[in-house]
Amino acid sequence: MVKVQLARIADARSGDKGEASNIGVMARSPQAYAYLKSALTPGLVQAAMAGINRGEVKRYEGDGLRVLNFLLGDSLGGGGSASLRTDAQGKTHGLALLRMELDVPQNVLDATPDVSGSAQ
Amino acid sequence: MRQQDQVLIANGQGFWGDSILGPVRLVREGPLDYLTLDYLAEVTMSILQKQRARDPKAGYATDFVRMIARTLPDLVAKQIKVVANAGGVNPLACKDAVLEVMARAGVRGMKVAVVEGDDIFGRLDELAAAGEPLRNMDTGAPLSSVRERVSSANVYLGAFPIAEALALGAQIVITGRGTDPGLVLGPMIHEFGWKPGDYDLLAAGTIAGHIVECGVQCTGGNYTDWRSVPDLAMAGYPIIEMRPNGEFAITKHAGTGGMVTLRSVLHQLVYEMGDPHRYIGPDNCADFDSITLSDKGGDRVEVRGAKGSAPTDTYKVSISYQDGWKSLGQLTVSGPDALEKARLCADIVWKRLAFDGCTFDEDEKLVEFVGANVCHAGLPVPHANEPSEVVLRLGVKGRDKAKIERFTYELVPLVTSGPPGVTGFAGGRPQVQEIVAFWPALLRKDKIRTRVQVFTS
Numbered sequence A: 001m002v003k004v005q006l007a008r009i010a011d012a013r014s015g016d017k018g019e020a021s022n023i024g025v026m027a028r029s030p031q032a033y034a035y036l037k038s039a040l041t042p043g044l045v046q047a048a049m050a051g052i053n054r055g056e057v058k059r060y061e062g063d064g065l066r067v068l069n070f071l072l073g074d075s076l077g078g079g080g081s082a083s084l085r086t087d088a089q090g091k092t093h094g095l096a097l098l099r100m101e102l103d104v105p106q107n108v109l110d111a112t113p114d115v116s117g118s119a120q
Numbered sequence B: 001m002r003q004q005d006q007v008l009i010a011n012g013q014g015f016w017g018d019s020i021l022g023p024v025r026l027v028r029e030g031p032l033d034y035l036t037l038d039y040l041a042e043v044t045m046s047i048l049q050k051q052r053a054r055d056p057k058a059g060y061a062t063d064f065v066r067m068i069a070r071t072l073p074d075l076v077a078k079q080i081k082v083v084a085n086a087g088g089v090n091p092l093a094c095k096d097a098v099l100e101v102m103a104r105a106g107v108r109g110m111k112v113a114v115v116e117g118d119d120i121f122g123r124l125d126e127l128a129a130a131g132e133p134l135r136n137m138d139t140g141a142p143l144s145s146v147r148e149r150v151s152s153a154n155v156y157l158g159a160f161p162i163a164e165a166l167a168l169g170a171q172i173v174i175t176g177r178g179t180d181p182g183l184v185l186g187p188m189i190h191e192f193g194w195k196p197g198d199y200d201l202l203a204a205g206t207i208a209g210h211i212v213e214c215g216v217q218c219t220g221g222n223y224t225d226w227r228s229v230p231d232l233a234m235a236g237y238p239i240i241e242m243r244p245n246g247e248f249a250i251t252k253h254a255g256t257g258g259m260v261t262l263r264s265v266l267h268q269l270v271y272e273m274g275d276p277h278r279y280i281g282p283d284n285c286a287d288f289d290s291i292t293l294s295d296k297g298g299d300r301v302e303v304r305g306a307k308g309s310a311p312t313d314t315y316k317v318s319i320s321y322q323d324g325w326k327s328l329g330q331l332t333v334s335g336p337d338a339l340e341k342a343r344l345c346a347d348i349v350w351k352r353l354a355f356d357g358c359t360f361d362e363d364e365k366l367v368e369f370v371g372a373n374v375c376h377a378g379l380p381v382p383h384a385n386e387p388s389e390v391v392l393r394l395g396v397k398g399r400d401k402a403k404i405e406r407f408t409y410e411l412v413p414l415v416t417s418g419p420p421g422v423t424g425f426a427g428g429r430p431q432v433q434e435i436v437a438f439w440p441a442l443l444r445k446d447k448i449r450t451r452v453q454v455f456t457s
Helices: A030-039 A042-048 A093-098 A106-111 B021-028 B042-054 B062-078 B091-105 B121-129 B160-167 B182-192 B199-212 B262-269 B338-355 B401-407
Strands: A002-005 A010-017 A020-027 A057-062 A067-072 A101-104 B007-011 B034-037 B081-084 B111-116 B150-155 B172-175 B239-242 B248-251 B285-287 B292-295 B301-304 B307-309 B314-334 B365-370 B389-398 B432-444 B451-456
Touching: A002 A106, A010 A093, A010 B262, A020 A030, A020 A093, A020 B262, A030 A106, A042 A057, A042 A067, A101 A106, B007 B182, B007 B199, B021 B034, B021 B062, B034 B062, B034 B182, B042 B150, B042 B314, B042 B432, B062 B081, B062 B091, B062 B172, B081 B160, B081 B182, B091 B111, B091 B172, B111 B160, B121 B150, B150 B432, B160 B172, B160 B182, B160 B451, B182 B199, B182 B239, B199 B239, B199 B248, B199 B262, B199 B285, B199 B301, B199 B307, B262 B292, B262 B301, B314 B338, B314 B401, B338 B365, B338 B389, B338 B401, B389 B401, B401 B432
Parallel strands: B007 B034, B034 B081, B081 B172, B111 B172
Antiparallel strands: A002 A101, A010 A020, A020 A067, A057 A067, B007 B239, B111 B451, B150 B314, B239 B248, B248 B301, B285 B307, B292 B301, B314 B389, B314 B432, B365 B389
């Protein structure tokens, strides 16, 4: 196991859905997807994003596309024009989650190209 | 119905405020059959409804008229068709403005269609009387609980009325509220004769529409690995090459910047996504995870295998209503000890307001120290606690407008009566703004009648 940022093995994009934001996490290899599907639980995301989100975290899986989609139930300070926050649309939530640190098996790292230089 | 094996549909506008270079370059720099443009967001509808209340000739996306004026010679020469939701809450006025542009340019005989029926703002009492509670999808409350504060109400129409307008010979189709993917799905239905029950084909068109609906967001914009994106400044807007069997490619014009790769397309597929297996639209439910993406190189990604299913019997309704007031202001605090001084500034503001009898609940106020890890709060971020300067951002909201106004007077005084190094107050006192909240609801489809009219320049 090697401690790395999620950015080492995945891409992400986020946006708003009402008072929730969504973060689409895109694994950069089949091995990374298999690992993330078991390791990146809603509970872990909830804990990592606790400074941003006060709501429930829900996870959807897209095995074909190798994406995990997280909905952060209350992460925009009310959403829309009711929000006072700088990031009222959750545009930066994906990059926030990519900073999260995970213990990743070496074989997953070996199978996943390291293109995360610009994200870290 | 189209005989050739594919139709080229581009999206040149991801939202109202997107660069005009999108459509201008799309009609100039390569082959194109259709140009689509998305101008409407939820908050936009409320603003447009207010504009129309003040002026019966207003209430649509004026940027669209400027865009038509600028691209008209290319649209005429290349017979490019345009589909845009620029009509806002007044598509007929938008049509008048477009016809006026054509008259000034001496363009005659061009057909402009208007799709109506989405705007139910004037029908709310009638619908309530007919037993449609328009309950809030999140809270279950009936719309009657906020009825007097409602400022706009629109259903998200599907793509078939757009196809109908194109079948009537329109070169330009102006709609009000509809789904964003519907703008590109309409031309596909028209060109290939797709039917309401062709759920897989409609899903393919919907997914294609979702991929292009935010413009450059699928060609390298807002991309994780941003350093790898070539010439982002000149990034091309996305083009769908759709074939009659629902297989399609995402590409862009040769010579433009940005990129179309498997990863760039995937980034947009997950944008604002809910359940990837069930993307619910007015014409079908699409399974995003059913598709296979293949990167063909040369800025081409092929998509096949889209699966869809029947839509629901309701339209999604977007209703906006006035829900209090807010104000936001900011000051810049320099170092040394920038963060510590900014914290003191915030405390001073709340203390002076409280002295004057003006207090706010925790949920009604906001303090941000921009530069000290506002966006990624709680995540491991290097040097977040030692910024050389921060922007202090203070905000309040609530139902009592007088309290919000009182707040706006206590920010600027910090320049002379706070710690040293407070600046950046050139904007003066912050403004008080109305909060427009959203009320998502469902409405049975049989309550909506769409109308398509065609006008000739």
